[in-house]
Amino acid sequence: MAEQPLKILDYDKLEIGEELGSYEYVLTQEMLDNYRESINDPDACFPTLAVKHDATALNMVYNDTTGGVNAGNEVEFFNPPVPGKKIRVSGRIADKYLRRDKPYLVIEATAVDEDGNLLERLKTYQMKKPDEVGKKWHPQA
Amino acid sequence: MASASLEIGAEIPSVTKSVTTESILQFESCAIIDRENIHNNEELAKERLGTTYTLASGRMSIAFASESMRRFFGPDVFHHTGSVNLKFLRPVKNGDTITVTGKVSSQRQVDQGTEIVVEILCENQNQDRTAAGIGIAIV
Numbered sequence A: 001m002a003e004q005p006l007k008i009l010d011y012d013k014l015e016i017g018e019e020l021g022s023y024e025y026v027l028t029q030e031m032l033d034n035y036r037e038s039i040n041d042p043d044a045c046f047p048t049l050a051v052k053h054d055a056t057a058l059n060m061v062y063n064d065t066t067g068g069v070n071a072g073n074e075v076e077f078f079n080p081p082v083p084g085k086k087i088r089v090s091g092r093i094a095d096k097y098l099r100r101d102k103p104y105l106v107i108e109a110t111a112v113d114e115d116g117n118l119l120e121r122l123k124t125y126q127m128k129k130p131d132e133v134g135k136k137w138h139p140q141a
Numbered sequence B: 001m002a003s004a005s006l007e008i009g010a011e012i013p014s015v016t017k018s019v020t021t022e023s024i025l026q027f028e029s030c031a032i033i034d035r036e037n038i039h040n041n042e043e044l045a046k047e048r049l050g051t052t053y054t055l056a057s058g059r060m061s062i063a064f065a066s067e068s069m070r071r072f073f074g075p076d077v078f079h080h081t082g083s084v085n086l087k088f089l090r091p092v093k094n095g096d097t098i099t100v101t102g103k104v105s106s107q108r109q110v111d112q113g114t115e116i117v118v119e120i121l122c123e124n125q126n127q128d129r130t131a132a133g134i135g136i137a138i139v
Helices: A029-038 A053-059 A131-137 B021-028 B042-049 B058-073 B075-081
Strands: A019-026 A069-077 A086-099 A102-113 A118-127 B015-018 B083-088 B097-110 B113-123 B129-138
Touching: A019 A053, A029 B021, A053 A086, A053 A102, A053 A118, A069 B058, A069 B075, A131 B042, B015 B058, B021 B058, B058 B075, B058 B083, B058 B097, B058 B113, B058 B129, B075 B129, B083 B113, B097 B129
Parallel strands: none
Antiparallel strands: A019 A086, A069 A118, A069 B083, A086 A102, A102 A118, B015 B097, B083 B129, B097 B113, B113 B129
């Protein structure tokens, strides 16, 4: 992906279906080992979960000064990524909506390896009023 | 590995994980861009969330649930037909112990075989529900 200045994320201006572009990286054995250790699962095969493909796609385009809280994830697995191979990720704005007066943003990313194998499709539901977490779970702060 | 016909209510293997600041930070270190966030920066978590602690990424719970599903269906099945869909219900943070449980809730025939749906729960050490949702695999 070409280096471009980040746009300030304005929730109201985001368009459903907006493409976030694509980017590539090489998955290393070190990344896989690091991921496995972090979740204490020596047989885990999708370090792509921790790479956060969809959030990365968003953050390569937008400067999100508000942030958000992950309210949910949907992930589909198709083929485990192979260390040493290049992964190409495409992201998009899948949806946005209000629920109980809170704005939600749904981002989605699809990952394919250099051989064209579909690896993973990941969707994240971000609640864009992160201070609600503190109000609900840490009211004394 | 699960057979093609499963009893409704069959339990998937339970997985229990300790979540620590170290494991949260190590998970975040797998990112391919350097970025401060509510998982790796306490000040940012305080500013944005109003908490005095960082949160574990919800994706860690997805990974834990995926392990339970993989152990039930086997990697040959789960890594090619599996999915996990969780809603996060309360924060997970340093010091928490998360246990994933799940039961087969339904199955139906699809073109590729039998689609098995598992209801998944994640609870912390206080038996408070931290996430809930479903996992699916086709056998």
